[in-house]
Amino acid sequence: MAMLSTLSPNTLWKIFSDICNIPHPSHHEEMITKYVVDFANRNKIKVEVDQVGNLLLTKPATPGMENYPSVALQAHLDMVPQKNEDTKHDFLVDPIQAYIDGDWVKAKGTTLGADNGIGLASTLAVLVDPAVEHGPIEVLLTASEETGMVGAFGLKPNWLKSQFLINTDSEDEGEIFVGCAGGVDFKQSLPIGYALIPEHHDTFIQLSLKGLKGGHSGCDIHLGLGNATKLLVRFLAEYAADINFRLSEISGGSLRNAIPREAFAAITLNKQDLAKLNEMISAYQATLENEYAGAETSISFSATNLTREQVKRVMEQDSHKKIIDWLHCAPNGVVRMSKQFAGVVETSLNLGVVYIKDDKITANYLIRSLVDSAKDNVVSMLISQSQLASIEYQISGGYPGWQPDPQSPLMQLVKDKYKALFNQEAKIMVIHAGLECGLFKKPYPHVDMVSIGPTIVSPHSPDEKVNIKSVEQYWKLLLATLKAVKQLV
Structure with missing residues (x-):
């Protein structure tokens, strides 16, 4: 796993490597929560924990960007614990054995936890990478998403202050998700x-x-x-x-x-x-x-x-x-x-x-x-x-599902930035999987939301893998969006 830290973006991959070392299956997020709280305290970032185990980290704007609208970045803390029958692995104790295989990062005999560990790592990397320019930032990390969206169900009104939210739990780079299925x-x-x-x-x-x-x-x-x-x-x-x-x-x-x-x-x-x-x-x-x-x-x-x-x-x-x-x-x-x-x-x-x-x-x-x-x-x-x-x-x-908003300003901004960065059109998509955005809309009906992420294949199975290049492209898109959010007001 030391090799992960050689990948780009370096800060993101180093944090993801840390996450792989920390057991965090659904309903067993105590250690990953402690990691995030310690991470925030070490970097002098305000952190709060609510009654259901959600975390909220807040950081002021980069100097000169104080008048930008606040953006919430969102990921979930837990991963799906799946392994092959012949793999000896205790998800409550053992680290995920991540490794590089060509263009992909995989795990030995288990789920990798790129769903949503890459998104989680990216939200924390935004907070500490000195190269990232941003307005006021909130990072919302939700509990036990994979087994019933426990954290999203328990999210209270008036905790988040942001006008815009970027969910990081999508699994196809080049696609911007604006709606999802209910379940x-x-x-x-x-x-x-x-x-x-x-x-x-x-x-x-x-x-x-x-x-x-x-x-x-x-x-x-x-x-x-x-x-x-x-x-x-x-x-x-x-x-x-x-x-x-x-x-x-x-x-x-x-x-x-x-x-x-x-x-x-x-x-x-x-x-x-x-x-x-x-x-x-x-x-x-x-x-x-x-x-x-x-x-x-x-x-x-x-x-x-x-x-x-x-x-x-x-x-x-x-x-x-x-x-x-x-x-x-x-x-x-x-x-x-x-x-x-x-x-x-x-x-x-x-x-x-x-x-x-x-x-x-x-x-x-x-x-x-x-x-x-x-x-x-x-x-x-x-x-x-x-x-x-x-x-x-x-x-x-x-x-509930997440009803698409074809007039979403945030969706249009992300789409424009994708075109500018990669000279091709991003696809505007609705996903059949459940995203927490549908539940967020109840306590925060006026927050404009999109979901983006890198390419992850076979999540929820031991064949799970994340494409290395797509992580870098996702990161570039995220940073370009944060730098341009002033256009939204």
Whole structure:
């Protein structure tokens, strides 16, 4: 990671290297908060912490720019903790092992945390880099964005004083985001009936579906990637239907806003059916490789032996069938593309996590939409499905979208500066992912907002990487905008 500090812009990359050394998954931001507070105190910058863990740093203008309008730079403190199964990493203790690979910065076997660590580093770098010219600056750092936008929900009115806000959580350099999807969590739960293992079942198998790319359930939902849970259940419902097997355990995914990369099921069966099971696994592997050619390149579907001691019980036949049927027909993926914004998903849902706990199986979805009524329709659809199957459900964590403002002066300024710097037009975009700007609009309805950032590929997965050149271009755009904000008044 020492090599990161050799990259440009130097101050930004040095701070990002520090951030990689500090554990900061969602809801565990104590150490990163201490780092920021110490950073502010060391550099004589005013810092406050609110009741939900948000931080606000304020710095006066560069001499001669006191009459410029105040600008708030915003990032979130937390990162998504995802790792490959064979990677030994404790996100509460271990540093992220970032490294340079050609034009990219990546992490060894885990998420990198460029989402939103690069944005976080850039906001702090603005405060301390002597080459940066700016008017009055506020830096707002929000808590636990990745697991429900906790900090944004708790943001109080009258704390921020700025007329303009630049969110740093976008992931495509050259694009200026002026709107985003709203979202809501939907949870389904079903009690499981258990039974003793049938006497004629003498073979115990774990099915593992791994090697999928996963990714962000907003940014990547339209890419045709596989959902490991859905694909595993499809095998149980279709391919294995002719085998007399019984389900013992099933799980998939780890975050509701990440497309599941891995899924697992423990089953029991008679040894005489094992050869047929292995034939079906090979056939299904070939089917997936054919169907997902060009999208998924490392799919691995396999069976490994378990011992009798590892499989204590199986599901009753009714529970076994109902769970497979329910998850097999569970909706997932793009519901509708936007008719207003070409190539943008309007409405989607992600079956993000399936797990068993306390004799109950639970499925967590994240529903997103640019249109509130369309989001409500997906919720209604899941309610109907739940009622048909007598499944318990819970709706929570709803957050609004960010309505685009085509007359935004800040958007026009950023667009003009991009053209001047790079001699090409920036794209004005709406993102299907959730940005905190939608929630900021409630306590601060008159603040003009845009979102920009570097190019980050596969956020929320261990394949996450950030393009080095795009970080430098993002930094130049940010600084040029801050220097020119006087034009806005």
